[in-house]
Amino acid sequence: MGSITLDHVNKTFGGHQVIPDISLSIEDGEFVVFVGPSGCGKSTLLRLIAGLEDTTSGTIRLDGVDMTDSPPAKRQLSMVFQSYALYPHMSVYDNIAFPLKMASMDKATADAKVRDAARILNLTDYLDRKPRQLSGGQRQRVAIGRAIVRQPKAFLFDEPLSNLDAALRVNMRLEITELHQQLQTTMIYVTHDQVEAMTMADRIVVLNAGRVEQFGSPLELYRHPANRFVAGFIGSPKMNFIEGPEAAKHDAYAIGVRPEHFSMSRTEGTWKGKVGVAEHLGSDTFLHVQVEGLGLLTVRAPGEHTFEHGDDIYLTPEPDRIYRFDRDGQAIP
Amino acid sequence: MARAVSTQRKIGFTVLAWFLALLIFFPILWTVLTSFKSEAEAIASPPTLIPNWTLENYFEVQARSDYFRHFGNSVIISVGSTLLALLIAVPAAWSMAFAPAKRTKDILMWMLSTKMMPAVGVLVPIYLIFRDAGLLDNVWGLTVILMLINLPIVVWMLYTYFKEIPVDILEAARMDGAILWKEIVYVLVPMAVPGIASTLLLNIILAWNEAFWTLNLTAARAAPLTAFIASYSSPEGLFWAKLSAASTLAIAPILLLGWFSQKQLVRGLTFGAVK
Numbered sequence: 001m002g003s004i005t006l007d008h009v010n011k012t013f014g015g016h017q018v019i020p021d022i023s024l025s026i027e028d029g030e031f032v033v034f035v036g037p038s039g040c041g042k043s044t045l046l047r048l049i050a051g052l053e054d055t056t057s058g059t060i061r062l063d064g065v066d067m068t069d070s071p072p073a074k075r076q077l078s079m080v081f082q083s084y085a086l087y088p089h090m091s092v093y094d095n096i097a098f099p100l101k102m103a104s105m106d107k108a109t110a111d112a113k114v115r116d117a118a119r120i121l122n123l124t125d126y127l128d129r130k131p132r133q134l135s136g137g138q139r140q141r142v143a144i145g146r147a148i149v150r151q152p153k154a155f156l157f158d159e160p161l162s163n164l165d166a167a168l169r170v171n172m173r174l175e176i177t178e179l180h181q182q183l184q185t186t187m188i189y190v191t192h193d194q195v196e197a198m199t200m201a202d203r204i205v206v207l208n209a210g211r212v213e214q215f216g217s218p219l220e221l222y223r224h225p226a227n228r229f230v231a232g233f234i235g236s237p238k239m240n241f242i243e244g245p246e247a248a249k250h251d252a253y254a255i256g257v258r259p260e261h262f263s264m265s266r267t268e269g270t271w272k273g274k275v276g277v278a279e280h281l282g283s284d285t286f287l288h289v290q291v292e293g294l295g296l297l298t299v300r301a302p303g304e305h306t307f308e309h310g311d312d313i314y315l316t317p318e319p320d321r322i323y324r325f326d327r328d329g330q331a332i333p
Numbered sequence: 334m335a336r337a338v339s340t341q342r343k344i345g346f347t348v349l350a351w352f353l354a355l356l357i358f359f360p361i362l363w364t365v366l367t368s369f370k371s372e373a374e375a376i377a378s379p380p381t382l383i384p385n386w387t388l389e390n391y392f393e394v395q396a397r398s399d400y401f402r403h404f405g406n407s408v409i410i411s412v413g414s415t416l417l418a419l420l421i422a423v424p425a426a427w428s429m430a431f432a433p434a435k436r437t438k439d440i441l442m443w444m445l446s447t448k449m450m451p452a453v454g455v456l457v458p459i460y461l462i463f464r465d466a467g468l469l470d471n472v473w474g475l476t477v478i479l480m481l482i483n484l485p486i487v488v489w490m491l492y493t494y495f496k497e498i499p500v501d502i503l504e505a506a507r508m509d510g511a512i513l514w515k516e517i518v519y520v521l522v523p524m525a526v527p528g529i530a531s532t533l534l535l536n537i538i539l540a541w542n543e544a545f546w547t548l549n550l551t552a553a554r555a556a557p558l559t560a561f562i563a564s565y566s567s568p569e570g571l572f573w574a575k576l577s578a579a580s581t582l583a584i585a586p587i588l589l590l591g592w593f594s595q596k597q598l599v600r601g602l603t604f605g606a607v608k
Binding site for chain 2: 050051052071072073077078079081082083085086087088089098099101102103146150156
């Protein structure tokens with residue numbers, strides 16, 4: 001079991017409020033991603049749950065038990081760090097076995113568990129090596145092995161993939177998601193990358209300046225963003241925002257249209273513009289269109305399209321996919 | 334052309350380096366040479382460079398003042414005070430490096446400032462405390478006082494080494510279920526071995542050479558090698574050859590220790606560098 005409840009958690013660093021007041025409830029077995037721009041407090045929130053930082057006020061419960069003042073060692077949570085944080089003086093085997101040694105598990109049982117974890121993570125051939133003899137991806141696997149070996153109540157991941165190259169990142173993303181399917185243990189995953197958040201999470205917590213902007217499933221956040229921040233943060237490329245008279249036509253201070261929610265034409269449409277830079281991805285092309293009176297809009301076009309730089313283009317937003325926001329940035333239903 | 338100039342400079346620097354090294358080493362060399370001369374030869378003018386190689390001074394020194402007892406005291410005091418200092422300094426440096434408070438820097442400066450005070454300033458109170466506690470001329474009393482004297486340096490050195498260790502790794506140990514002492518014993522100390530070793534060595538050398546407190550707080554039983562040398566400087570006149578033999582005996586062990594652990598240390602340091 002591994003449900004985690006935060007109740008009015010507050011964290012202040014030397015007079016500076018990093019987490020103003022957060023209440024969250026994470027179900028057992030859920031994969032929850034904390035996402036937000038750097039400095040939004042997502043790592044701090046994770047470290048509060050881990051017990052590596054003390055809360056200024058509020059309570060943290062694990063399986064309903066108040067753990068607010070318990071040290072990390074007593075919380076039965078595992079953590080994977082961005083820097084891997086392997087023990088450089090120990091072999092891969094000893095690194096993975098370390099949590100079991102701390103729990104005073106007998107040698108034979110521990111050995112079986114270490115070898116099992118190594119097998120799952122394809123590390124069997126590297127057990128005698130030191131961390132410095134491994135590649136980045138292998139080190140990350142050792143860090144994960146160390147986390148899964150003692151069956152914790154929940155896994156905490158602190159930007160675990162940001163030190164890996166792009167190809168490896170996609171691979172490890174799949175491996176971690178697969179691991180979650182196998183283990184069905186609660187996972188909390190911190191990232192600034194909304195693609196990681198969208199692809200991995202059961203539910204996403206979008207954080208901004210220490211506040212929870214929205215907490216919901218990836219598609220919920222994509223379809224029904226609660227405010228302009230979430231609307232702009234979730235989805236790639238970013239949503240286009242338009243203010244002024246065009247927004248007023250929809251009874252809103254601002255409207256938002258995602259790049260994938262436009263139809264394009266050479267002859268007629270709502271907004272007329274000129275095609276600027278085109279970014280070709282093969283499957284899709286992102287056109288940057290300068291629209292008169294509205295500015296630069298990003299539009300997703302099919303991979304093989306016929307628009308050239310400087311061509312005239314008419315854009316029409318799909319009517320039921322226009323998001324409306326009030327002056328405070330809150331979504332208007 | 335440029336090559337010729339650089340060769341000349343190289344020779345110049347080599348000669349200069351040798352000259353300086355010999356200049357610094359000369360007193361020690363002369364002490365060792367004198368220790369193998371007879372008393373008459375030792376004060377001969379002009380001095381002889383090569384002695385007649387006699388061991389009589391060494392036998393006399395051992396017969397007169399029991400070198401091995403003093404040596405034993407020196408070992409107990411220097412090694413004991415160092416181990417005791419490490420026992421206190423490791424947790425202290427841990428908390429300063431990894432859980433600093435607002436005033437940690439000030440405390441570190443204050444600790445160092447105690448080294449700036451002349452020791453003679455606290456001689457009387459410490460002497461009185463030692464007298465009343467029955468610790469005068471006692472190796473354990475001396476061990477404690479030398480530990481206290483070198484503690485600021487030990488804490489500072491360990492603090493500097495610990496600061497190099499990424500805090501993530503200690504946090505990982507905490508997450509893996511390590512309570513504080515296990516975190517220090519299984520993770521921090523093994524990673525800081527090169528730093529701890531050099532601290533250990535330096536502190537043993539400092540304690541071995543410490544003369545002020547060892548001379549003032551001992552008489553006979555607890556006297557280490559510093560007191561042993563000092564006993565050869567007497568109002569009746571100096572016996573240069575015997576004094577040299579005593580000095581050679583006193584510095585030989587620490588010189589050997591420095592020589593051998595230097596190799597260990599270099600290996601330890603390069604191990605850390607390529608990590």
